[in-house]
Amino acid sequence: MKPGAIFCTVFAATLALSACKPSAPSPEIFKTQTDALEKAKGVEKQLQQAEESRRAAEEEQQK
Template sequence: MNSGTIFCTVFAATFALSACKPSAPHPEIFKTQTDALEKAKGVEKQLQQSEEQRRAAEEEQQK
């Protein structure tokens, strides 16, 4: 094989592969992740409120 044939083959392969674009992930993938994140934030908020209530009750008992 001469260098012209190799060049054309490599060029054609590069051109063919560059035309392929990866598809975007399905939106449901992100939805499940954001739902899980929102649920975790809700749990964190509940824990913080419980901690604040516990501290307030503890301060009342010390008085």
């Protein structure tokens, strides 16, 4: 096969595939991810508060 024919075939296939739009993910996927992110932020906040409490108790013991 000639290089020009290969180029034309690849170019045509690229155009055909680029014309196809993927369907949008359902909003439920985003809700699940958002909920997981919010839960992780809540856990992080709890861990930070626990660390602050531990440090305060440690400083109090050292006095």
